[in-house]
Amino acid sequence: MSRSPFSPEERARIAQEYLDGKGSSYKIARKYGIHNDTVRQWAQRYAEQGILAFERGNGNTKYSKEFKTECVKLYLTGRMSLNEIVAEYNISNHSVLLCWIKKYTSNKELEDYDPHREVYMAEARRHDKKGIAGDAVQVLML
Numbered sequence: 524m525s526r527s528p529f530s531p532e533e534r535a536r537i538a539q540e541y542l543d544g545k546g547s548s549y550k551i552a553r554k555y556g557i558h559n560d561t562v563r564q565w566a567q568r569y570a571e572q573g574i575l576a577f578e579r580g581n582g583n584t585k586y587s588k589e590f591k592t593e594c595v596k597l598y599l600t601g602r603m604s605l606n607e608i609v610a611e612y613n614i615s616n617h618s619v620l621l622c623w624i625k626k627y628t629s630n631k632e633l634e635d636y637d638p639h640r641e642v643y644m645a646e647a648r649r650h651d652k653k654g655i656a657g658d659a660v661q662v663l664m665l
Contacts, residue, residue: 529555531577537562538569564617568610576613583636584615591623591633598624 527534541551541562548566552559568576594612597603598620609617626633 529557531574534565534577535569535574538565541566542570564606564609567606568613571610572613576610586614586636588633588635592627594620595623595627595633599628 529537537551537555537557540546541548545551546554548559548562552562555562565577590612594608594614597608598605603611605617605620608614609620614620623633
């Protein structure tokens, strides 16, 4: 997922503009060159969490399987809408929640997510490849 070109302060200002009734989501979206759904999502998140809704973290967010399951069940039981869950639980994007719902309804297990694991695995693979290539060179030199 790409980062927004808007700073947290700019997103808060746009959200507040919509919440203050200074224009429809379509009008404000056109003004800033974004989708009207984005304006509504930002406004909802801003109303729930204030400026903290837009603060950028250092990389991907950790989500436990229990947390994912709880959010999915809130949606599937109709207790909260997709956008309400994303706003209230500070999930990075509605597409993240949609992915969890798809997995859950396909009877696939939701797993804990540790964003650093992939980095370590990729690094380990690079070292393995270097080791194999180095061994092959030494064999050829003999």
